[in-house]
Amino acid sequence: MNDEDIDPAIDSEPGYISRDNALQHAMTGDIAHLRVLGSHLTTRYAAAARGARIHGGDLSYLRRLLATTPGRASVELLLQLLAEQDAACGPMGLELPLMATMLAQHQTAAVLTQTVFADIPENDRLSELRTCLFHELLLRGVDPEEFPTLNPGSRVHPLAWLPDRRRALETEPDFTSHSADGSAGGVKTGLPTHGRLDPPTPRPTEASPLRNSVTVDEHNLIITAAEGNWGYAEAWVFRPDQPITPDHVPALLPSLPMDCVADLGPAGRYEIAARPVGDIWSLLFATASIGGFYGTGRYGAWGRLQAWRSLAGLCGLPFHASAEEVERLAEHSTWFHFQTDAEFFHNDGNDYAIAALAPDGLRLAVLAATDTD
Template sequence: MNDSDDDTTRFAWHTAEQRAAQGGSRQVADLAVELTDRIEAAAEQTRVHEHQLAHLVRVLAITPGHDSLTQLLRLFTRRQGPGVDLAPRFVASLLAEHREAPDLVGPLSERDPKGRLDELRICLFHELILRGVDVDALLKTRKWTRVLYGHPLAWLPRHRSTLETRVGFPSRSVNSSARSAGVTLPTEGRVDPPTPRAEERSALVDSATLYLHQMIIAAPKADGWGDSEAWVFLTDEEVEPDGVPALLPTLPMECVEGLGATGRFEIARRPADEIWSIVYATASMGGMYHHGVHGAYGRLRAWKSMAALSDAPAGASAEEVEQHVRQTTWFHFESDAEWFHNEACTDYGIAALSPDRRRIAVLAATDTD
């Protein structure tokens, strides 16, 4: 069906009901097939344009100089058609990686009455915080700070916490990117239980609610990880940190199911900031074949997971969550149980013993479906 078709030689779509009633169902179906083909061709062309647009935006974000930044912001401030996505969280990450903060403050503080720069601004704000930039100068800029209220990212601390000092970032150019190799269990802090381990299963029962489960897995569910699970166990008596390594393999969790008495189960105690960096990298950079949700939203997802793992109360502020995180005892473990795939440093388990030592929360993640 071409736009130049003569409507006198073929029926129009709005006469389909009449044609079908007169025995012309085949003509109706032929027209439907032709429209389907045109829709598929248009969708493919849209995908091509989206890929080209993403490349051009990346070029402008990475190319140094005031002019390239000005032209990039022009794209954001013009009216966008439906379905057009300039990926502000990704662009903010690129700008923070490739440009100096003072060079960004002026252009991003320009008048923007329709708020089309808002998402880019707040994402960039948190990208800069993670990179150790003193953002007090940004907070003095009214047009910048108005986006710090009523936004999901507004909950986050406005200065970099000491939990966030081991943050890793990807290294990107116009046509390529690189990042850290993945999660590895350290040799220091190892507390592996002796083998053969006791095969008696623990009587503890998973008590994670749906909400709590979703909060714990917030980081790996952000983008690109193959699978993740969470469990929470409440104990009648206090559990000493030294007892956690032997207890974990006996708990009713898929990530240790079928492990047996001698299967590999390696575990280490780790500081809270090292655990935070693992969770942050999971969310911000995604799985091996994905790009994650980048710095700003990766930061939010990491804090959510850490809050739920450490048993911070619902509605707690970032400062209250940090206090719970620091009072929690953290473990990082690996296992040869079937649930894990142990490919290229992309599987890990995290266990958190709450400050009162009566609660053990576990996050397990694998980058293989």
């Protein structure tokens, strides 16, 4: 088969079908011609798709190469290429959150504020890049007051919910290491040696009368940090009639009706530690930003938002609560980090559970996440 076979129905140069001509063949019952036309177009489509994948991969490598090459010239060229590619194909495939985290890792704040945040055009095609980069730099300790052009972007962007300064509880964020050829990183889910509160074994096997009362909204908010990035996550909320004291939590958790402590028995592995809220935020941030076996994560900016959302859910605040409200309540809650050998956790990847006790002791929330489905 060659182009001459179907010249009346297809323009050989752009490769577009002549629909009027195809319609005429259909109306005269010339199905054989349409079969040849369909086969020819399918071949051209497959070749174009292969070419698009190859070019897309090459462009992705070039963007990564420019983002990781220090200096103003490479950043300016990257911005030019991103704007051109957005104008040609739209924002799909431009990896703007990834570009932001790579720029924050490999370029100085001075260079970025003189390029990315300077001379922003009125019809800004790279607003997502600038918004993400603002939060990436915050998390890396950049003070916006030292760089007047640095700004968080649109007030209607979802990331605008976040504080425009790094907060005290945002301690030691872990980031994936990026290069032009790939990325590497992992979430540190192990318990620390300090603050351990492991109860003695054998433990009592009597089940607690408390029952899970988590709502759909609470559940979805609590697991935000792990959603889409990890194998599986689950959440529970318990509301006792009488206040629970922090010293009762380590012994209480294994007795609650939760999959993450089921089938433990009196001597199964159950390890728990009290942790400051900053450690909990760091664990949630790493879960969201780095991701796990099933996803690359959301990188720094969106990972920051997801960590704060999970923190809000664990504290019992609604989705519309402000970051200031979340911070205030989180700092007054009591936090625990625990691990078990229950079947919920496969214990061949990253697994952990978090418990948050409200200041009044009348709400206990738990998030359990496993990196294996």
